[in-house]
Amino acid sequence: MKNSDKKTNRNTTTDKKRKYFVALVLLILTLFGVIIFSVMLGPVQIHPLTTIAVFLNKLGLIDANWTQATEIIVIDIRAPRILIAALVGAGLAIAGAAMQGLFKNPMAEPYILGMSSGAAVGAALVIVLGIGVGTFGALSIQVMAFVGALGTILIVYSIARTEGKVPVETLLLAGIAMGAFLYAVVSAMKFIASDEALRNIVLWLMGSFARSQWDDLYVVTPLILIGIVGLYAFSRELNAMQFGEETAMYLGVKVETVKKIILIFAALITATGVSHAGIIGFVGLIMPHVVRILIGADHHILLPASALAGAIFLILADTLARTIASPAEIPVGIITAFVGAPYFIYLMRKKKKTMSWW
C-alpha cells in the first residue's frame, strides 16, 4: 500500500491540495448553478440562458435585448434576494464553524452567545414600542437588531472576562444565560404587543429575505466578506487550538487575542445576518458538520467550504420558501430546519461517525 515514508507524506500533501481544489471548485460551480436555477424559479419563469445574458449585460460584457419586465425581475427582484441569502448563508455557516472550533463543542453555533436574542430584543423594541423609528426610519429594525446583537456579545464578553482572560466555558455559560434572559424580554414584549405587532415579531423571529433589496446588499456584502476573510486568516490558529488552549499557546498562538479576534469577526457576520434576515437557525450549526463529514476538518478547507455550502443551502431554502406556497411566503427559518435536519440525520447515520470531534 505505502511506498517509502517520504513519498507518502509528499503524496499526502499533493492529495490534500487536489482534494481541497476539487472540493472548492465543485462548490463554487454548484453555487453558480444554484443562483441561476433560483433566478429561474418564481411566478414568472426565466430561462437560465436569459438570466446569464442579463447578468453579463449588466456587467457591460454583452449586448442583447429582452423585455424590460424580465430585467426588472432578474436584477431588481430576484438577484438581491438571492445574493443576500447567499451571503447570509455563507456568513452563518463560517461563523458556526469558527465558533465550534473555538469552543471545541459540536453544539456551538453563531447564536450561542445570545446574539439572536439580543437582535430579537432590538427588533421587538422597534416593532412593539416604536423605538428608533424616528431616528433610523425604514432601516430602524435592522439597525436596532444589529445594535442589539453586538451589544449582547459585548455584555457576554465582559461578564465572562476574569483577570484579562476569557475562559471559553464561562463565555458559553454567560452566553446561554444572557440569551435566556433576553429571550424572556422578547416574550414579555410579545405579551404586551398588539395583535399586528405580535404577528410581525413572530414572522421576524422565523427569518425571511422577502424585503431584501440592492441597498441592503451594499451594506451586507462588505460586512460579511470582511468577516469571512478575517475568520479564514485564523484557520491555522483554530487548528492549533483543537489540541487545547495550553498546547496552542506553547506552539506560539496568542490564545486570548485570537479568541477575541475570532469573536469579533463571527459577531460582525452574525449581527449583519440576523439584522437583515431575522433568526435563521440551523445553517450555522449543521453546515460545518456536513463539511467535516464530507470533506475534512482542517479549518483551511472547513471554513471556506462551510461558507460555500451555507450559501448554497440557504439559497435553496429561500427559493423553496418563496415558491412552494406561491404567492404566499413561508418563513425561511422553517424550511432550513425542516429540510436540513432530516438530511443531516441521514448523513450522520450513513457515515456512522460520531459527532464528537473533540
Added chain:
Amino acid sequence: MNKLKIKPLFFKIIISKIKCRKMDTNEVKIENLCVGYKNINILNDINFLVGSGEVVGIIGPNGAGKSTLLKTITAVLRPTKGIVYLNEKDVRKMDRKEIARTMAVVPQHTLISPMFTVYDMVSMGRYPHIKNRFSPFDSARDIKITEDSMKMVGVEHLSEKTLDAVSGGERQMVVIARALAQEPKILILDEPTSNLDVNHQIKILKLVQNIVRGKNVSAIVVLHDLNTAARFCNKLILLHDKRILSIGTPREVLTIENIRKAYKVEAEVNYSKVINSINIIVLDELNGKSDDDLKNDGIS
C-alpha cells in the same frame, strides 16, 4: 614547518570559538525567582542554570511548586520577582511565537482530536515558523522538518493514522515529535512518563537524552519517579516548601536526609552498577513527624 605549527593552533581557536558559541546558547537561567498569587507565595528565591546538552530534572512532593515553576519558565505565569532568561533573553519580553521558536513544551495533557492525523499534529510544530496566513499548505522545508522529526522519534509509520487510533505511549512520542518540529533550543517536559508502561517510560526518556545530546539543546523535565530522575538527568533540582531544597547531581540531591525531609518517607539509597545510577527504595512513611521533629532529630 611553520605553517604546520600554526594550523593546529588556528583550528583550535576556531573550534574553541564554535564550542564557546554553542556553550553560550541554548540555556535557561533563572535568577531570584519568586512567584505567587496576591499575598500567597508559591515559589521563593529560585536560582539555577540549565546549560546546553543538559537534562535537568525537577523533583519534589505534590504541591512543592513544580508546575508553578514550569508555568513561570514558559511565561504562562508572571513572576512577582526575578527573571527567567532563555538564551540570555528575558522571557517576559519575548513574543509568544519567539518563545515557541526557542522553547518547545510537552505538556502533561494534550487534547486528542480524532479529526487530525499524526502528521497533522506533528506539522503543527511548524506554526511559530510559518508567516503565511492564507495558504493551507506547508512549504517543502516545513514538510521535511516534520518528516525528520517523526523519523527521529520513530513515529513515521503512524503518519496517516488519526490521533484516536494510536496508543497512549505512541501519542506521547507524537507530542515529542511535534516539539522537535518547532526546532527548539530548549525542551520542557511535564511528567512525560506518567500513565505510560515501563517500556514507553524508558523509550521516552532515552529519546529525550538522545535529542538533548544530538541537537545540543537543554531540557527541563518534571518527574515524579525518583529512580528514573536519578538515572536520566544530569542534574536534579529538589523542590520543597516553596524553595530549592537541594540542587546538584542525582547522588548529591537524592540523599536519605533530603528524601526524608522533602517526602516524609524513610528510604534506602543504593548504587547500582548495572544501570550506573543510584537506586532508591522507599521503606515507610515517617508517621506523625513534623518538620520540627525532624529539626530536633538534627536532620535539618
